[in-house]
Amino acid sequence: MTISKIHPVLLCGGSGTRLWPLSRKSYPKQFVPLIDDKTLFQASAERLSGEGFAGPLILTNSQFRFIVTEQLAEIGIDPGAILIEPEGRNTAPAILAAALWLEKTDPEGLMLVAPSDHVVPDSTAFRAAVDAGVPAAREGRLVTFGIKPGHAETGYGYLELDGDPGDFSPRAIGLKRFVEKPDATRAEEMVQAGTYLWNAGIFLFSVKAILEAFRSHAPGLIAPVTEAVEQGKPDLGFLRLAPEPWAEAEDISIDYAVMERADNLSVVPFASDWSDLGGWDAVWRASLRDESGVAVSGPATAIECENTLLRSEDHELEVVGIGLKNIIAVAMPDAVLVADASRAQEVKKAVAALKQKQARQAEAFPKDHRPWGWFESLVIGNRFQVKRIVVHPGAALSLQSHHHRSEHWIVVEGTAQVTVGEDVKLVSENQSVYVPLGEVHRMENPGKMPMVLIEVQTGSYLGEDDIIRYEDVYARD
Numbered sequence: 001m002t003i004s005k006i007h008p009v010l011l012c013g014g015s016g017t018r019l020w021p022l023s024r025k026s027y028p029k030q031f032v033p034l035i036d037d038k039t040l041f042q043a044s045a046e047r048l049s050g051e052g053f054a055g056p057l058i059l060t061n062s063q064f065r066f067i068v069t070e071q072l073a074e075i076g077i078d079p080g081a082i083l084i085e086p087e088g089r090n091t092a093p094a095i096l097a098a099a100l101w102l103e104k105t106d107p108e109g110l111m112l113v114a115p116s117d118h119v120v121p122d123s124t125a126f127r128a129a130v131d132a133g134v135p136a137a138r139e140g141r142l143v144t145f146g147i148k149p150g151h152a153e154t155g156y157g158y159l160e161l162d163g164d165p166g167d168f169s170p171r172a173i174g175l176k177r178f179v180e181k182p183d184a185t186r187a188e189e190m191v192q193a194g195t196y197l198w199n200a201g202i203f204l205f206s207v208k209a210i211l212e213a214f215r216s217h218a219p220g221l222i223a224p225v226t227e228a229v230e231q232g233k234p235d236l237g238f239l240r241l242a243p244e245p246w247a248e249a250e251d252i253s254i255d256y257a258v259m260e261r262a263d264n265l266s267v268v269p270f271a272s273d274w275s276d277l278g279g280w281d282a283v284w285r286a287s288l289r290d291e292s293g294v295a296v297s298g299p300a301t302a303i304e305c306e307n308t309l310l311r312s313e314d315h316e317l318e319v320v321g322i323g324l325k326n327i328i329a330v331a332m333p334d335a336v337l338v339a340d341a342s343r344a345q346e347v348k349k350a351v352a353a354l355k356q357k358q359a360r361q362a363e364a365f366p367k368d369h370r371p372w373g374w375f376e377s378l379v380i381g382n383r384f385q386v387k388r389i390v391v392h393p394g395a396a397l398s399l400q401s402h403h404h405r406s407e408h409w410i411v412v413e414g415t416a417q418v419t420v421g422e423d424v425k426l427v428s429e430n431q432s433v434y435v436p437l438g439e440v441h442r443m444e445n446p447g448k449m450p451m452v453l454i455e456v457q458t459g460s461y462l463g464e465d466d467i468i469r470y471e472d473v474y475a476r477d
Helices: 040-047 062-074 091-103 123-138 184-193 207-217 219-230 243-248 254-259 280-286 341-356
Strands: 006-011 057-061 081-085 110-115 142-147 158-161 173-179 196-206 233-235 238-240 265-270 295-297 300-303 309-312 319-322 327-331 336-340 367-370 373-380 384-391 399-401 405-413 416-420 423-427 432-435 441-444 451-459 468-471
Touching: 006 040, 006 091, 040 062, 040 123, 057 062, 057 091, 062 081, 062 367, 081 091, 091 110, 091 207, 091 219, 091 254, 110 123, 110 207, 123 142, 123 196, 123 265, 142 158, 142 207, 142 254, 158 184, 173 196, 173 265, 184 196, 196 207, 196 254, 196 265, 207 219, 207 254, 219 243, 280 309, 280 327, 280 341, 295 300, 300 309, 309 319, 319 327, 327 341, 336 341, 384 441, 405 416, 416 432, 423 432
Parallel strands: 006 057, 006 110, 057 081, 081 238, 142 265, 295 309, 300 319, 309 327
Antiparallel strands: 110 196, 142 196, 158 173, 158 196, 233 238, 327 336, 367 373, 373 384, 384 451, 399 441, 399 468, 405 432, 405 451, 416 423, 416 441
8 A cells, every 4th residue: 555645734824923023923933044044934844845745735824925935945845735824813724724625635644734933953853753653643643742841941831641751752652631831830840740741733643533633623613614725716826715714713723622622642752952932032042152151143242241142133233242141132124122031931022012102113024025026125214215126036026106106226236127118128237217106117037146226216105005006927916
């Protein structure tokens, strides 16, 4: 009998705030290179690829769909499918949608569900843990993966094992129950007991078994999610789940909906390094540190500091710390965070405060990523704005016009093909073109290297919503 491949299911629609200002709603941490030169999403996709794995099934939202395809292309991985969630409804509806999609082609197959923002340095050890869970999953067990605790952590849920594991070698063993995030005293007690693991939120089960579990324990999700999948519409290689039935699905996690109610559970211990980078303190622990416990990234300098994280995310912005102890300092071009390391989990309070005062830094990233590339504002005045725009090779902006602004484009790298009205021409480095107010226009990159231009906008209103699109290869509104 031919054994089908494992189908990775990567969940990457989240917008965590605990790593602000680097992670924001418009560009969350899974798409950022936090630890090395690959993003967390790319590292996750690579970890769940290779022999025995099918192409990954991705669940994300409309805002991130082109970031997903771009980052997968950079590492040479073709997705099996990309499902677009109309809105976030937590992990249970997302996993059920993935199972219903896979049921069409491989109902007996296994699906390995994982968040896309975890750090697992030892991919070989992770693969060994997955392999250890495969027999139990093929027998119809719902397998989860638990991390051997390295310290008393209050930011994670725990898994209570059914008895003393003896050791933490990778094998499927009994799982007694799920435990909510504890306080510090209870966390220390569980670590000392030796019969608890951190809940990694990673699962392995057959398509058939998880569908049966949903029908038994969360039947109310079946109809709306099934309708959302069946009524979904293909869009440029994506499948947009139907928004109306999707909105009827309960907003609930897979733990609450199914796992905590099921009686066919197993857990595979994982004793190697792992982190969900749930806060800047976790980034500090996962980073390379000197003998004083100092971790630096980018143009940052630490002088007589201890147990401190200094990061600069702008190559022209120097961050210097003198005599700091247990401090986190993260500098972005538009925002700086300075916090006591012991209060790293409270960064979301800063985001809430910024949202209250309507600061764009609360959710918007300095670089605005688009299907064709990205742009960033360099200078904003009362009636003018200066942007740097980067267009990917072969990409094109929409054919558009503006009611309230004119634009002046200066190409500084590469060559642009520019349409202004009926005129189409190539504009090379150090050449410029003027787009009058109201004129229909478009820019394209016909080359094989990124094209960079400086755009100077002038007018009474410079908002991104002043766009009338006539043609768009990315099918945006």
